[in-house]
C-alpha cells in the first residue's frame with residue numbers, strides 16, 4: 001500500500017469531480033490510499049507537488065486539472081507551463097501522473113474526464129503507480 005496525493009486545480013467543478021473520482025477509484029482498486037489537495041489553477045500544481053514532495057509524506061502524486069482554450073495566449077501558457085512543471089518533477093524522480101486536460105472546449109473535456117469514457121484521471125493514476133514501481137525497483 002502506498003500513499004498518493006491527488007493535487008487538483010479546481011477550475012471547473014463538474015469536470016474536476018469526474019477526474020478526481022477516476023483517479024481515486026484507480027488508486028483504491030490497486031490497494032492504495034490517497035488524499036486530495038486543491039489549488040486554484042493548473043499553474044499552481046507543479047509548485048504544490050514540489051513542496052509537498054519534500055515532506056516525504058507521500059509516495060506518489062496525481063496532477064488533475066482542466067485547461068480549456070479561451071481567446072488569448074493564456075491557454076498556451078497554462079497548458080504548456082503546467083505540463084513542463086510536471087515533467088520537471090518526474091525528471092527529478094518524483095512519481096507524478098499528469099491528468100491535466102488541455103482541450104479546445106467543454107465537450108472534449110467531458111469525454112476525457114468521465115470515468116466511464118476516456119477516464120484520464122484513472123489513466124494519470126496508473127502512470128503515477130508505474131513511476132512509483134520503477135522508483136521502488138531501481139532506486
Ligand SMILES: Nc1c(NC[C@H](O)[C@H](O)[C@H](O)CO)[nH]c(=O)[nH]c1=O
Pocket residue numbers: 009010011040041042043044065066067068074078
Ligand atoms: N485558464 C485556466 C487556468 N488559469 C489560472 C492559472 O492556472 C493560475 O491559477 C493563475 O494564473 C494564477 O497563478 N487554470 C486552469 O487550471 N485552467 C484554466 O483553464
Ligand SMILES: CC(=O)[C@@H](O)COP(=O)(O)O
Pocket residue numbers: 067068069070071072073074075076078
Ligand atoms: C486557459 C485559457 O485560455 C482561458 O481560461 C483564458 O481565457 P482567455 O484567453 O479568454 O482569457
